[in-house]
Amino acid sequence: MKTVLKNGTEIVIRQAEPEDAKAIVETMALIISQTKNLGREPDEWNKTVEEETAILNRFKDSVDDYMAVADDDGHIVAVASFHGRPLKRLRHRVNLGISILKAYHHQGLGTALMKHLLQQAKRMGKHTVELEVRADNVHAIELYKKVGFVIEGVKKQGFYVDGDYIDELMMAYYMEDNL
Template sequence: MREIEITDAKELLELCLKLDKETQFMMLEEGERQQAVDKQQDQINRVLSTHNQIIFIATNGDQIVGYLGAYGGEYRRNAHSAYIVIGILKDYIGQGIGTRLFQTLEQWAYKCGIHRLELTVMAHNLQAFALYKKVGFTIEGIKKHSIHIDGSYVDEYYMVKLL
């Protein structure tokens, strides 16, 4: 686990493209993601230059196999809150990577004054839901018909953890 660097842009983009292809639990569908490395570098640079935002990556050798991004509010009234996005390659799920990413995130959040962590998870994504409960998130609400996948509407749980 480590903080992302600008030089990781190409590998992070490749990871996200793989995730778009292998799972329906991420927001973007295959072919929907912008595929320019310079755009990924710009996004990483914006995150790293903002005090309440971060991306952590999990690696296996030189390959990025998972990431967790925390995107803090941009105003004084919501700067204490960070929205979480996490993605781990299918072959690496169940190996404790998600738990370690969340532990790393919490250490960072305490240092940065983040008080509220929030995320959404599709109601039928039982593995992710179990991970989020394990690391202390609770359901705050249900977003009915929040996502549209393969002609069907899917509910999402809105989950939160207060630090």
């Protein structure tokens, strides 16, 4: 799927392939170094290309997991995915995550990636898409609400960053309410 960002850049959003593993590992390392909104510190990102390749191979045929990348002329600039569980009672739900290089923030890429993931989740028969977000990450929360997510709850002190506790919002998207 092609999308044109607000600044005119044309981006291709597509399913991640095993050949993308090295670029994904490198892009995620850079994204994690640029933000404190994700759940890990830069020194905690230690995934190898071999580990990422194995994940991508597993995702190719999965009915519960999916990963997409945003490709800017051969450069991966964002990674987005959802993960489910094979348990019959929980199979209808997936947990979503999205990570975008700072240079691509506020250009419409987040919205395009979210729509892509939600459409893929629907195609895979999922009914509920869940995510967690720092309560002070206003831009992300606005994006999630814009595409149809609702706040379900708060994990008090869900994050600990730079000596401060920050609440975490639990949000969900219900297919029957939106698509």
